[in-house]
Amino acid sequence: MESVFAGRPGVTDVPVRRLGPGDVRDCLLLAIDRQWLPEEAKWRLLFEVGEVYGIDDPAGGLAGTTVLTRYGSGLAAISMVLVASRHGRMGLGRRLMLHALQQAGDATVFLTATQYGRGLYEKLGFETVGTVATHIGHLVPEPEDYKLDGVRPAHEGDLEAVLALDARASGAPRTRLITRLFTFAEQTRVVERGGAMVGFGAAWRRVDHVVAGPVVGESTAVAQALIAELVTGAHGQVRLDIDTRHAELTAWAVARGLTMAFDTALMVHGGPLPGDLDHLFTPVSLALG
Ligand SMILES: CC(C)(COP(=O)(O)OP(=O)(O)OC[C@H]1O[C@@H](n2cnc3c(N)ncnc32)[C@H](O)[C@@H]1OP(=O)(O)O)[C@@H](O)C(=O)NCCC(=O)NCCS
Incomplete structure (x- = not known):
């Protein structure tokens, strides 16, 4: 028809x-x-x-x-x-x-594009600024992944510090989203050092697996410690959407059992992207950044 x-x-x-x-x-x-x-x-x-x-x-x-x-x-x-x-x-x-x-x-607008949408977005003026590789599998941490000091579950009193940390990495206040994650997520973790918040992560369930995102931190070691804690005891497969700029985290995820499933283009309109992508290790989801 x-x-x-x-x-x-x-x-x-x-x-x-x-x-x-x-x-x-x-x-x-x-x-x-x-x-x-x-x-x-x-x-x-x-x-x-x-x-x-x-x-x-x-x-x-x-x-x-x-x-x-x-x-x-x-x-x-x-x-x-x-x-x-x-x-x-x-x-x-x-x-x-x-x-x-x-x-x-x-506003500067960003999205992650599959091959099906990319042509349309390019015609509308979006530029590709990176690649996000989605890794999925059974993630099995090693004992050394749990050795970082200062990792603990997040509680309500952490919200202000977490919002500030996230805003520095993502380049904008994501107040409603991050606040909602405190109840939407199955697990949340923060990393504190010397009274300062240096990492935050959340894990939430998609239909068929657990997503560790966002993972925000001062270093790859912090990101790894957050992910290890977030997915411990999670049932089913784990999904990490990792910007290819994070080669060290990608290698760690593969060594712990994940496999790359597909990749998407990170595209921006009215850019450049604000924030500090070096400290934003995984997004909440491809839809939200
Ligand atoms: C991608 C999608 C949203 C495009 O919607 P659509 O209504 O078919 O697109 P349009 O008809 O508005 O096309 C807009 C332009 O993109 C082009 N275009 C559309 N699909 C395209 C494709 N697969 N490859 C290349 N160009 C394409 C069209 O030629 C058109 O160009 P023009 O404006 O110069 O004529 C649709 O195919 C879809 O829902 N796909 C499945 C879901 C998906 O992958 N979404 C994108 C996620 S990033």
Whole structure:
């Protein structure tokens, strides 16, 4: 059956709607249509911390989605750029991206792109600034990974210091996201040295594995200690999204049992990216940075 959007040049007039939590089911159906996992918990988190936009399919359900997550006024992430396969290559992806960019205003916008989205993002002015390699497997730490002093579970009183540490690494205040992680995550850890916070990490469950992210720290040794603690006792496989700039952490993850599954391009619009990526070892997720 021909798409109702066929033959509408540019589809620039198709309405884009701000979605609400009542639309989660249709977002999941759209994800399944594109062979993405139906990650309900992740979508619900995105509805809490970001702005979810969609195009309604006149035949029912959603024809496309995208999510804009703002970190202060200067930085934002775009994610979940999805167009139903029956409406592909008709301009809806471009329409959604232009809407999200317009909403972002003057902010620097970043995203991680699969090979399917990269061409579209390049046409919209995004530049590739890095590569994120996703590693998955059964991570088995060695005794030496637990030897760093000052690692302990995070508690509410750490929030202010954790927010400051994260903001230095990510280059923007991620207050709502990081605060929410304190309850969303299965595990959180901080590293303290001489009364100062030098590391923070969280582990949360995706449908079929545990993600250690974000992992923020002053050194690779701190990142390794955080990850070892975060995934100890976790059931199932572990996933780490590691920027290829972190070669030492990547080698450690592989030595502890992970395998590279796929990679994505880190792309920026209105850049450069703020912050200190050398201290941001893994993102919360590819969708959130
Ligand atoms: C990627 C995706 C969102 C594109 O949506 P779409 O509605 O088909 O894209 P559009 O029709 O708006 O295309 C926009 C432009 O990108 C180009 N384009 C679209 N898909 C492309 C592809 N796979 N390879 C190269 N270029 C592509 C189009 O030619 C078009 O160029 P133009 O504006 O110069 O004509 C859609 O294919 C999709 O949902 N894929 C599965 C999920 C996914 O991978 N999302 C991206 C995650 S990073």
